[in-house]
Amino acid sequence: VxxxxxxxxxxxxxxxxxxxxxxxxxxxxxxxxxxxxxxxxxxxxxxxxxxxxxxxxxxxxxxxxxxxxxxxxxxxxxxxxxxxxxxxxxxxxxxxxxxxxxxxxxxxxxxxxxxxxxxxxLPDGDRGAKHIRTIFYRMGFTDPEIVALSGAHTLGKCRADRSGFEGPWTETPLRFDTRYFELLLECEWEPSEASTGLPQMACPSEPELMMLNTDVALITDPTFRQTTELYAKDAARFHADFSTxxxxxxxxxxxxxxxxxx
Ligand code: HEM
Structure with a gap:
């Protein structure tokens, strides 16, 4: 090659x-x-x-x-x-x-x-912290590594005709940054539905954006939340830990x- x-x-x-x-x-x-x-x-x-x-x-x-x-x-x-x-x-x-x-x-x-x-x-987006741990512990990942990897949702979006969920996580789906973690912490995420009827989370002040239940587990679970707070404030640390x-x-x-x- x-x-x-x-x-x-x-x-x-x-x-x-x-x-x-x-x-x-x-x-x-x-x-x-x-x-x-x-x-x-x-x-x-x-x-x-x-x-x-x-x-x-x-x-x-x-x-x-x-x-x-x-x-x-x-x-x-x-x-x-x-x-x-x-x-x-x-x-x-x-x-x-x-x-x-x-x-x-x-x-x-x-x-x-x-x-x-x-x-x-592979994980299901409509589940919670317990499910995420089951999936990622099976691969040998730790709680901070789970949060770091989930930060990939700074990129891209969900599509109704693919996963059945709908919408981007951030305003800049082609930028790899800490916006995903900031939005997790900034918004009052509340239960909502995709047009397919699948449950997802919505932010009243950012109606174009969404989170999966599994994303919101990164702020409702106290251990995950500590790492989410760290990455929201420290892009260099997020990039380094994500890379590893x-x-x-x-x-x-x-x-x-x-x-x-x-
Ligand atoms: C709890 C764990 C995770 C769940 C439940 C999950 C679920 C999903 C779902 C439902 C979509 C939308 C797919 C579509 O409709 O096209 C998606 C997209 C995406 N996921 Fe995840 N994911 C998880 C973890 C990860 C991880 C660990 C990475 C990478 C390190 C990742 C990277 C991405 C990317 C980049 C997209 C955007 C794809 C696009 O825009 O076409 N996800 N994920």
Whole structure:
């Protein structure tokens, strides 16, 4: 793989496509199936088959991201899907003003859909703190790491025809900043509904914005709240902690990755 050329191609892509958020979501859903107890799941390009993980409800809409990246797989055929999707995500975060996240390559893609994990490993947005902990502890994350990773919702939005939830988290969905944490603390979040009938949270003073129940758990749970307050005030700390946690997310299950100079 000509990693420098691939990285340059992806930089060009993210600066023109407006697709940075969904590229981050693709990498997170590829790697967020990991289970530390048996090493199953993790970033393995598992959504590229027509059946298996691509059909899981949590992955609705990610065909868009996979389609955007397919031409880059064709232009750089030696790159694995999991490595490609992971590199696209860190490139997107950097373009959006987030941290420059260290990247290493060498993830092994699964070969057939039969190696996909069963549905149910990714979080549901209408749940609470207990559910979030169950999902993220399974991967080996701590409470502060859960808050840091959730800060990715500074990017992007929910769509009624994908997840069934609706709206952006912040006024600047293409900026990786601390607005998500500030808004969590500034607003009086109250129960609301998407047009699909799914429950979500609304802020009377910011009617265009939304939070998921799982986002609001980061202020109602006292332990999560401490970290939310820290990140709302300290962008450098958020960026540093997000970077560390995102590397862990992208790399878990792959003990022998290598630096490829990008
Ligand atoms: C409790 C944990 C989480 C839940 C319940 C959750 C749920 C969701 C939902 C429902 C959407 C909307 C999808 C759509 O309608 O297109 C979404 C989008 C997104 N999520 Fe999460 N998420 C969680 C954690 C994370 C983490 C850990 C990351 C990355 C580190 C992340 C990154 C994103 C991004 C960037 C988007 C925007 C995608 C776009 O605009 O197309 N999320 N998430």
């Amino acid at each position: 000509d990693w420098a050329a691939l990285k340059a191609d992806l930089k060009e892509l993210v600066s023109t496509c407006g697709c940075a958020p969904i590229l981050v979501r693709l990498s997170w859903h590829d790697s967020g199936t990991y289970q530390a107890s048996d090493g199953s799941g993790g970033s393995r390009g598992a959504q590229r088959f027509p059946d298996g993980e691509s059909q899981h409800a949590a992955n609705a809409g990610l065909d868009v991201a996979r389609g955007i990246l397919q031409p880059y797989k064709e232009r750089h055929p030696q790159v694995g899907y999991a490595d490609l999707w992971a590199l696209a995500a860190v490139t997107a975060i950097e373009w959006a003003g987030g941290p420059v996240i260290p990247y290493r390559a060498g993830r092994t893609d699964i070969r057939t859909a039969a190696s996909c994990v069963a549905e149910g490993r 946690a995102f590397v862990k997310l992208q790399e878990h299950g792959h003990p022998s990755l290598v630096d490829v100079g990008v």
